[in-house]
Amino acid sequence: MYTYLKYDQADGVGTITLNRPEVYNALNDELTFELQDVLKHIHRDMEVRVVVLTGEGKAFCSGQDLKSGSPDVKRSFIDSLHKRYNPIIRALRTLNKPVICRLNGVAAGAGCSLALACDLIVAAEEAMLTEVFVNIGLVLDSGSTYFLPRLVGSAKAFELATMGTRVKAPDAYQMGLVNKVVPMSELDEAVAFYTDYYAKAPTKAVALMKKMLNKAGHSSLDDMLDYEAYCQEIAGNSEDYKEGVNAFLEKRKPNFTGN
CATH class of the missing domain: 3.90.226.10 (2-enoyl-CoA Hydratase; Chain A, domain 1)
Known part of the structure; x- marks a missing residue:
């Protein structure tokens, strides 16, 4: 190709x-x-x-x-x-x-x-x-x-x-x-x-953190506090968050799918 x-x-x-x-x-x-x-x-x-x-x-x-x-x-x-x-x-x-x-x-x-x-x-x-x-x-x-x-x-x-x-x-x-x-x-x-x-990490959360760290280099603290809240809302509605919490409660390793 x-x-x-x-x-x-x-x-x-x-x-x-x-x-x-x-x-x-x-x-x-x-x-x-x-x-x-x-x-x-x-x-x-x-x-x-x-x-x-x-x-x-x-x-x-x-x-x-x-x-x-x-x-x-x-x-x-x-x-x-x-x-x-x-x-x-x-x-x-x-x-x-x-x-x-x-x-x-x-x-x-x-x-x-x-x-x-x-x-x-x-x-x-x-x-x-x-x-x-x-x-x-x-x-x-x-x-x-x-x-x-x-x-x-x-x-x-x-x-x-x-x-x-x-x-x-x-x-x-x-x-x-x-x-x-x-x-x-x-x-x-x-x-x-x-x-x-x-390859086994919560890919969506990792991608969001990449965006957040990129933004942090040219943003104020207030801007980043607001952006953290925005991104956390997205991460908190992911399948990986549900899996992470369930794995913690069940005392096992999480099986993140990146979704």
Whole structure:
């Protein structure tokens, strides 16, 4: 179905694999549009309760494929971002299920933004993140100006952005950029720890909390108190809430269906 990515679904887990290993999964036009398409499909597929995003081969994603066009040819960067990259970032952040980045290698430029847009990042020790834009005279894009200062603070974000610093996975963990770092041989097991949990979690409640936490970054306390009440009304009328209460009363593990 897809040419530049692979998509697999099993046991409630949808796995997207960027599949241009010969160029470290650099993003060309076709791959960005395929990413948009698969995320739309996942949003509608209620069988999928958690998503994994990763890269084929040694890299996660090296960013924009600079060899796909000439710097001497006039192009519209604003059109490229509005049509190609921004829809992907919005889709990841508004997806009604958690997205786990399986960071198997370098994430550079827009590839770094792609990783930071996920809800959780599980990284191999060999992995690295770098906001490499400054090295070719560009600025951060694809959401990095939103995610980076929220994760590491404004001063550190300025340093990482303007110096294009290469941050190795253990250092990224200390900064709060990633959730977990393990040897490459243990990466799949570490990702499975999260997918096993979220595939059986109350998916509607998790999706609501994702929306709430996204909103909290630019809202007042009064706004969030009202929004919490609104979301709790939705969660409280779900089948999973009924199941959770019954399981508690019956002293058993709940069997959440995501409804």
